[in-house]
Amino acid sequence: MEVGGVYQWKQRGEEHLFNPQTIHLLQYSTRKNDYTAYKKYAALINDQAEKALTLRGLFRFRNVAKPIPIEEVESVESIMKRFATGAMSFGSISHEAHTTLAIAMNRIGAKSNSGEGGEDEIRF
Secondary structure: OOOOOOOOOOOOOOOOOOOHHHHHHHHHHHHHOOHHHHHHHHHHHHOOOOOOOOHHHHOOOOOOOOOOOHHHOOOHHHHHOOOEOOOOOOOOOOHHHHHHHHHHHHHOOOEOOOHHHOOOHHHO
């Protein structure tokens, strides 16, 4: 029988960040409210440097000698204006998702694109 896909976990396959052990610890810790189990899960997920399973594991933080003065940091309002959603037509995603994205972008002063499918008439 053919394998169902390249992302299926295999016992002797390549390492994956989300595997039976990490998924079990996450589910168990949340169901039982077990902080010790969660800490085991977090240790496996957060230590990216050892196995380099994600791009994050390849990064190293540099210590910056001096922090940037807050006056030189761009305002939240000007940053938010650059946010945008992709062009997703009204027919490609649910009414709820389409509406929620438009509301969120309007609230932060960003841009949303309704795609080629238009918008719900109640938004006019």
